[in-house]
Amino acid sequence: MIKRYLLLAGYIALVLFPAGFVFPSDTDLRYLLARIFALSGASLLLLQLPLAARFKWLERVYGLDKLMRFHLWTGIIGYCLITLHGTMILVYYWQFGWDVVVAFITPGWRWETLGLVSFLFITIIILITFIRRYSPKVPYHVWKWIHQFIYLGVLGGFFHSLFLGTQLTGGLLRWYWIGLGLLALYAFIHRRCIVPYKAKPYRVSDHQVIAKTVHHVILEPTAGAKLQHQPGQFIFVQFQSQGITKEWHPFTVSSAPSAQQLTLSMKTSGDWTQTLDQLAIGSHAKIEGPYGRFSYASIPPDDFGYVFVAGGIGITPLHSMITELLAQSSAKPMTLLYSARSVDDIAFKTEFDALAASHSNFKLVYVTGRIDQACLQKEIPEQLRQQYFICGPKPMMKAIVKCLHNLAVPTKQIHFEEFALN
Ligand SMILES: Cc1cc2nc3c(=O)[nH]c(=O)nc-3n(C[C@H](O)[C@H](O)[C@H](O)COP(=O)(O)OP(=O)(O)OC[C@H]3O[C@@H](n4cnc5c(N)ncnc54)[C@H](O)[C@@H]3O)c2cc1C
CATH class of the missing domain: 2.40.30.10 (Translation factors)
Incomplete structure (x- = not known):
């Protein structure tokens, strides 16, 4: 647990550290804000690569699914900060007149233009990401292929800031920035070359x-x-x-x-x-x-018993956990609530039936419909003492978590996994 907080604190420090160099400053407030937004936004975007690099030491602490969700949200925040950076720069130049603003955004062979082009490039890829999220018209693998080019935008933004950033012309911050760039490069090589090589x-x-x-x-x-x-x-x-x-x-x-x-x-x-x-x-x-960390092996072993709630193919991690516990002759009470559309949709039925018949501590309940609060109350003994593992469609998991909260089950006893990394 302590590792989680330490790593998070380190991450926040890495993001905020460059912005600290902006003070004290007698610069115009708009320009000052533009710099703060640029430095923290660019740090967040550079740190996107280590988050997605599948480093084992990081994955073991948070789990890849949570890391990828964090990657998504910090990416959005980073992009918003970069947008604010551009907006503040324009607001600053506005005071010198429209001509100056137009000259500023007119392409020329300058680092400013590289920044603008990189920003537009990232914007297009983010738009495609949003379209895919809400419309299945863009297949996942096509989106994934397009998404990797976002790093060209990040690279452009890195050189834009390195050669243009007032604070980055020399001293500690310049080395810090180069270090961050090298970390991002290493993360890219790790994800693209080392990870597939180790398969x-x-x-x-x-x-x-x-x-x-x-x-x-x-x-x-x-x-x-x-x-x-x-x-x-x-x-x-x-x-x-x-x-x-x-x-x-x-x-x-x-x-x-x-x-x-x-x-x-x-x-x-x-x-x-x-x-x-x-x-x-x-x-x-x-x-x-x-x-992944969706496992009873990732929580302290002093628990009373387990309740497994599966919806459809969400049974797979629960099958692994239940069969392992029973193979290890665990005497802890276990309940499996398995919801499927019809009996024909139930996977591992013969095996589960045999396990329930031969193990008195394993209770098996098939549900061909919704698992609701009444069902949870009826089927689960000692509700407040159990550890809950839930896997299935997102709406089903949300509903079960809500029911468990209604029953006053502590959040730390509820574990769930969504079959999505984005
Ligand atoms: C942690 C985890 C565990 C999973 N375990 C199982 C399992 O045991 N059994 C099972 O049937 N399914 C499982 N899935 C879901 C499975 O990965 C998807 O159903 C499958 O990848 C769909 O691919 P598709 O091209 O047929 O469908 P698509 O319609 O292209 O994709 C459907 C969704 O699957 C996800 N997905 C698709 N391709 C990828 C990819 N290359 N990388 C990451 N996500 C992708 C995306 O969220 C996408 O929106 C799991 C998913 C995750 C994240």
């Missing part, structure tokens, strides 16, 4: 369709030992099979860490998962990870 080779040893449109795949390592992971963690996988593009997609390892085989259970949801029909047994795959 482990696997082979598809079995592929079945379980439940409705859930592809259950067994993977075996072709070199080295099976992946070490915690129950509930996810990996990125790339298949090398005809008819399937070589995109990397995140999937939870649905098997328990102690199981002999490593399995993924992937539901058809979009253009890429639709091609999984063509995944041939024997084809090669690459796995990168593990990631």
Whole structure:
């Protein structure tokens, strides 16, 4: 816990440190604000790269899903600050007349123009991001491809500030700025070269369709030992099979860490998962990870028992956790509330039925509809003492969390994971 706060404090210090150099100053307030916005906004944008670099030491503390959400929001804040920076500069030049403003924004071979072009470049990519968020017309992989070019805008902004920033012409701040730039460069190389290079080779040893449109795949390592992971963690996988593009997609390892085989259970949801029909047994795959903190192994072990609430394919991390706990002969009470559209949509049904029959501490409840407060009250013993793990569609998770809050379950006992990194 302390690491979380220390790292966050370090991050905030890195962002605010350059702005501290602006004071004391006798400059015009508008110009002063423009500088503060520029320095802190550019710091936030440069720090976007380490946040998304998949550094293990950072991921272990926060979990990749939370880091990516932080990346999104700090990116938005950074962009707003840069917008304010440009606005303040224009407001400042306005006092000298319209001609000066026009001359300022007219392209010429100057570092100012590089700043403006970089800003417009970033703006277009952010607009595409918003369009994709609210309209499925831009496929995820197309957006992802476009999004990586945002770093060209950040690079342009870096050189704009380095050669134009009044505070950056010399001294400690200039070295600090170069250091921040090098950190961003290292993060870029780590994410683009080191992470894919470290991916482990696997082979598809079995592929079945379980439940409705859930592809259950067994993977075996072709070199080295099976992946070490915690129950509930996810990996990125790339298949090398005809008819399937070589995109990397995140999937939870649905098997328990102690199981002999490593399995993924992937539901058809979009253009890429639709091609999984063509995944041939024997084809090669690459796995990168593990990631995530959605696991009972990430919380203190002195808990009373567990309640697992699954909606649809959200069962995968819970399957991993439940089978691991039972394999370790845990005597803690466990309840699984599993909501699916119909009985045909229930994955791992035979296995769960057998586990419930053979373990008196494992209670299994299938719900073909909504899990509501009455259901939680009826099915869960000792509600306030349990740790809750929830995974499923976002509206369902929100509703369950609300019900648990109504039942006065402490927030620290509620854990959930969304199957989205943005
Ligand atoms: C932590 C995590 C664990 C997951 N575990 C499972 C699981 O066990 N079983 C399962 O069926 N699904 C799981 N998913 C969801 C799975 O990753 C998506 O369903 C799949 O990638 C969809 O790809 P698509 O091209 O078919 O669909 P699209 O319609 O293109 O994408 C649907 C959504 O999936 C996400 N997505 C798509 N491609 C990527 C990508 N390359 N990288 C990151 N996110 C992407 C985006 O949020 C996108 O909006 C998990 C997702 C995450 C983030």
